[in-house]
Amino acid sequence: MRDVSLTVPTGSIYGFLGPNGAGKTTIIRMILEIIRPTRGEVSVLGESSALKARNRIGYLPEEKGLYKKMKAWSVIAYFATLKGMGRKEAKERAFELLEKYGLKDFANAKTDALSKGMGQKVQMLASIAHDPEFVILDEPFSGLDPVNQEVMEDIIRDMAARKRTVIFSTHVMQHAERICDRILLMAQGRKVFDGTIAEAKRTLPRRVRIETNDPVGQLEELDDVVGVEALDGSGRPDDDEGVGRWELRIAEKADPQSILQECFERGIRLRSFELADPSLHEVFVHLVGSEAKEASFR
Amino acid sequence: MRNAFLVAWRDFAESAKTKGFWIGLLLFPAIIFAFVQAPKYLEKKGTPQRFFVLIDQSGTFEEIIEEGLERAHQRRVLKSLVDYGRKNASLEKAGQAGGDKIDLEDIPAPDVSGGAEQFLEEFAESNPDALEKFLERGGREMMLERMKPYLRDDAEEYEEPKRRYVRVAVPEGVDPAAGTAVISEALKPFLRGTRKIGVEGEDGKLYAAVLIPKDIEGLVSRPGQQPITLMTGRHGVEYWSANLADLDLHNDIRNVMNREIRRKAYLAAGMDIEAVRAVERTRVPFATLNPKKAKGKEKVSMADFLRQWAPSGFVYLLWISIFTISQMLLSNTIEEKSNRIIEVLLSSVTPGELMMGKLAGIAAIGLVMIGVWVGSLVAILAWQAGPEVEFAQHIFDVLKNSHLLPAFFAYFVLGYLLYSGVILTIGSLCNTLKDAQNYMGVVTVIMMVPMLTMFFIPKDPNGALATTLSWIPIYTPFAMMNRMAADPPLFEVIGTTVLLVVTTAAVLWLSGKIFRIGILRTGQPPKILELFRWTMDAVRGRN
Numbered sequence: 001m002r003d004v005s006l007t008v009p010t011g012s013i014y015g016f017l018g019p020n021g022a023g024k025t026t027i028i029r030m031i032l033e034i035i036r037p038t039r040g041e042v043s044v045l046g047e048s049s050a051l052k053a054r055n056r057i058g059y060l061p062e063e064k065g066l067y068k069k070m071k072a073w074s075v076i077a078y079f080a081t082l083k084g085m086g087r088k089e090a091k092e093r094a095f096e097l098l099e100k101y102g103l104k105d106f107a108n109a110k111t112d113a114l115s116k117g118m119g120q121k122v123q124m125l126a127s128i129a130h131d132p133e134f135v136i137l138d139e140p141f142s143g144l145d146p147v148n149q150e151v152m153e154d155i156i157r158d159m160a161a162r163k164r165t166v167i168f169s170t171h172v173m174q175h176a177e178r179i180c181d182r183i184l185l186m187a188q189g190r191k192v193f194d195g196t197i198a199e200a201k202r203t204l205p206r207r208v209r210i211e212t213n214d215p216v217g218q219l220e221e222l223d224d225v226v227g228v229e230a231l232d233g234s235g236r237p238d239d240d241e242g243v244g245r246w247e248l249r250i251a252e253k254a255d256p257q258s259i260l261q262e263c264f265e266r267g268i269r270l271r272s273f274e275l276a277d278p279s280l281h282e283v284f285v286h287l288v289g290s291e292a293k294e295a296s297f298r
Numbered sequence: 299m300r301n302a303f304l305v306a307w308r309d310f311a312e313s314a315k316t317k318g319f320w321i322g323l324l325l326f327p328a329i330i331f332a333f334v335q336a337p338k339y340l341e342k343k344g345t346p347q348r349f350f351v352l353i354d355q356s357g358t359f360e361e362i363i364e365e366g367l368e369r370a371h372q373r374r375v376l377k378s379l380v381d382y383g384r385k386n387a388s389l390e391k392a393g394q395a396g397g398d399k400i401d402l403e404d405i406p407a408p409d410v411s412g413g414a415e416q417f418l419e420e421f422a423e424s425n426p427d428a429l430e431k432f433l434e435r436g437g438r439e440m441m442l443e444r445m446k447p448y449l450r451d452d453a454e455e456y457e458e459p460k461r462r463y464v465r466v467a468v469p470e471g472v473d474p475a476a477g478t479a480v481i482s483e484a485l486k487p488f489l490r491g492t493r494k495i496g497v498e499g500e501d502g503k504l505y506a507a508v509l510i511p512k513d514i515e516g517l518v519s520r521p522g523q524q525p526i527t528l529m530t531g532r533h534g535v536e537y538w539s540a541n542l543a544d545l546d547l548h549n550d551i552r553n554v555m556n557r558e559i560r561r562k563a564y565l566a567a568g569m570d571i572e573a574v575r576a577v578e579r580t581r582v583p584f585a586t587l588n589p590k591k592a593k594g595k596e597k598v599s600m601a602d603f604l605r606q607w608a609p610s611g612f613v614y615l616l617w618i619s620i621f622t623i624s625q626m627l628l629s630n631t632i633e634e635k636s637n638r639i640i641e642v643l644l645s646s647v648t649p650g651e652l653m654m655g656k657l658a659g660i661a662a663i664g665l666v667m668i669g670v671w672v673g674s675l676v677a678i679l680a681w682q683a684g685p686e687v688e689f690a691q692h693i694f695d696v697l698k699n700s701h702l703l704p705a706f707f708a709y710f711v712l713g714y715l716l717y718s719g720v721i722l723t724i725g726s727l728c729n730t731l732k733d734a735q736n737y738m739g740v741v742t743v744i745m746m747v748p749m750l751t752m753f754f755i756p757k758d759p760n761g762a763l764a765t766t767l768s769w770i771p772i773y774t775p776f777a778m779m780n781r782m783a784a785d786p787p788l789f790e791v792i793g794t795t796v797l798l799v800v801t802t803a804a805v806l807w808l809s810g811k812i813f814r815i816g817i818l819r820t821g822q823p824p825k826i827l828e829l830f831r832w833t834m835d836a837v838r839g840r841n
Contacts, residue, residue, distance in 0.1 A: 029641075029818075032644075032645045034641060034644050034645065034818060035818065050645075051648065054645060054646055055646075057645065059641070059642060059645040060642075061638055061641040061642060061645075063638040063641075064638070065636075065637025065638045065639050066637065066639065067312065067633070067634075067637070067639060068633070068637070069312060069315065069316070070312065078304070078308055079642060079646065081304050082301055082304055082305075082643070082646040082647060083646055123642075126642070127642065
């Protein structure tokens, strides 16, 4: 880890993205003061150290594990009491959470009898049972089926809706794209990007996709258009046969409307015109490079 | 502090739920109970009746042997009658309170320096006249008659102990007049159990065969002569049995025969047999005295004997309990580490709190365990103590009247803390129980020393070995516990305890430091050199 500065606004959902080994877990452990940075400082919830605010923090570590011989409810209750909750209150809360997220029937099951996904949900609930102001989830979605991934997303959205701050790390872009307000992109221990999703997308030139039978070579000359690429096949913009789908990368300041107008003026008959946002995945690949591209598919 | 308590409580509650804990908890009282009950049970029905064949071709010993075995049986009858009387005596009828109490201080102790031989001799011959009187005056019937007025109204019927050895007829097909080689060959299938003998119409197993050759008197070894058996290669009396552990019959017959041979020798020398017998019973009174006891009570008693050896029992208990719960602590720590639960814990509690909680939680388990052990030991002894189980009575008295128990608990706590420091360090460095076993091997070897020295220390409780071990903190609890009976010098008691406490504190402090670094470590356990570096860093105050 080198030179990573970061501010997480209260009440936001913050995604830590990066390929495996990028340093996501390390930075999370540093925030929690499980390990200490050699240089620099961490301030959490207004305290100089996470230890001072630890009862207001919830944490789901990357490697999931529970006490095998304990019952689901009592694991949740135990971690809640460690965070300062009363014993009775913690027990009630445990049953309430298990019921709410569909694990009511397994409340009294020992955790080694639960499936991996269920165990992970129980651990998730254990980390938020004390209703923390700030939750850190390390890879909460890994190993879950799509239905449970959605449940997990719901839990996160529920927290954010109640003005809780959530940080989670993942290497699956779709989750981040769906629920994050802001993201931190990391690679090889360095910060690559930090900002809102909109800002992240702005790092890539915006694109317009058009479909037409006419040659589009003349659009390349426009100031607003940075480049033209064929979306299917190896056709060149000057060819004049067949239907072509093209992607125009446009300048940052450019107005897509003016491009539409230019097409009209130059007699290019459009079958479709679409303003395409880059996906987070593309942003990621763009910022991190091809090495990370491989990693993101792992 | 609250968190340390919560951790301790969880560790305690979860460990208390394991099967292993309950088995350990209940097994010990079960063993103690069985141990106390066994002699009583064996007395009643345990030892089976054993059948033997006696072929006396010389014709001179048959009667004497039967008589001798009968006397051995009558001795047991006498003893069982005395026990029966003590057990069923009514205090009011006896007219004296506490009539059935044995004063431990009055029971002579076996001479410790003289070894086991003399001890047995003393007991067997402790009152050679008693059996004679008993038999002369009418034996069992007379005793029962005389006891009757003093027995409780609800006293149970007296039951004579079964004869241990019963002589049976020579099996059919064996010719008692043949040579011993032929007879023994013929008897072998019976002795091996492949053929059964008929006993009162039922099948029985032949336990032993005793063959006395015709010319046995010519084979007797006498002082000053070359043993004839050596020269001729013959055996003399042949005792055949597949059981080599129980030699009572063998010894009884041998003693009876030797006695008879000697009687004949006395006669041949023209000596008065009665005078010789009388002389044989003369004894010099020999008392063992302990200078440490109060004046007038210096005589070493059974209680003193037990008091001297009881600490060894406690050393064993101490060792087992420390070893058991150290293992518990280790697997408990490794579970949290290998499951990575440790990370969640450390986001909630400090490593210090976690370590303290673990120490306290498992210590509580250990205290419950040895509490139940010692409690059940005392309870079973108190319940069983009495004339019937004298042994229990003795141990019970020793426990009541000594500081063994408080010392045991104190050394348990200190010893546990010292070893747990080491165990927690190992636990924090290893990710799997398998990794940990490598380190534990070393610990186990080191812990074996008190086991090996356990029986030597009481023999020389303030000697060089005992003193040296006492000053090595890892052995202090065991060695000092072992020496408890011998009142080690006060200077040593205090000195070694202070050293132990200081060492324990240092080890816990250091292991706390290593715990902090090690607990989040993954992968291979650190190399020795790396470990040393951490230690040095900790000592220099870097982390």
